[in-house]
Amino acid sequence: MAFLRTGRADADTGLRAGVLTGAKGTFSAGTDLKVAPKGESPAVQGRGFGGVTETGRTKPLIAAVEGAALAGGLELALARDLIVAAEDATFGPPEAGRGPIDAARGATRLPQRVPYHLAMEVLLTGEPVGGSHAGRPGLVNRVTAPGEAVAVALGLADTLARDAPLxxxxxxxxxxxxxxxxxxxxxxxxxxxxxxxxxxxxxxxxxxxxxxxxxxxxx
Known part of the structure; x- marks a missing residue:
């Protein structure tokens, strides 16, 4: 995570692929709505939500999703090249029920990943989609047992690391x-x-x- 946050991923020649994950059973629930009205935001100028949704990395990056990937968390996952999710993970943009829409391209990236009508259902209702269901239309690349997303993502990263570097x-x-x-x-x-x-x-x-x-x- 430090590599992603500081932007050293592309500069580190020994790093061939990266994995982004959360902690304590949650990938990311997005912006803290308790402090957002005060003007506090996890977005970084020119780099987007969490400092990673607007950056054009050259190396493959994988999201390993355990638990919730909601709002900004969904955007973090969609901004990665590949997504590995536990079958009990949840994806959703609950902004529809809270006022603002996403500012990190979640509403534009999601229709590029899944059929239009499924994307619109998620975006308009804000109802989360489970990891198993997300695997069927191709929103995620791998669906794992709970607690196994990071291990599978790291294995996938090892596979990518065998590719020609350029x-x-x-x-x-x-x-x-x-x-x-x-x-x-x-x-x-x-x-x-x-x-x-x-x-x-x-x-x-x-x-x-x-x-x-x-x-x-x-x-």
Whole structure:
């Protein structure tokens, strides 16, 4: 969590993937509504809620959700690349019943993850969705037994860490750049994000042919 909070994740060459989770059985219930009317906010200028919802990280980040991921907590999870959730976790934006709507792109990201009518039901009613149900339409990548979300997320992070070091950043850059781009222009975007000049490309091919682990150089 310290890496995410201070922004050192991208600068640390030894860190290949990150996991964001909560504490004491709760991922995040969002802004403390007892202090919000006084003007107190967990948002960071230019970085969004919790300092992480508006940042364009280049490394894959995984949310490990145990317990509630509500309001800002839902936004924290949606801002990650992958989500692992316990079957008894809950997702929801209760702002609908409390006045404000989210300010961290939860209302725009959710319809990109699940069918429109399901997203609208969650956004308009504010009723939470359980972890098992969230797995069916693809809101989360993995559904685990209670208490196992962090372990599964760390295993997933280990899998991602085996990828060529430059590949995750290129994939994330391509996905972000392709949002709203006309199909005719997507090939140009893809060519720009390609890693054909990287020494890791022939190394990956050679390692596969020789049935050995690649020796990545990130060059």
């Amino acid at each position: 590949a995750p950043a290129a994939v994330k850059s391509l996905v972000r750049a392709a949002e709203g781009v006309p199909e005719a222009d997507l090939f140009a975007v893809q060519r720009e994000a390609a890693l054909t000049a990287s020494a890791d490309v022939p190394e990956g091919m050679t390692a596969y042919a020789e049935r050995r682990a690649p020796r990545w150089t990130a060059k």
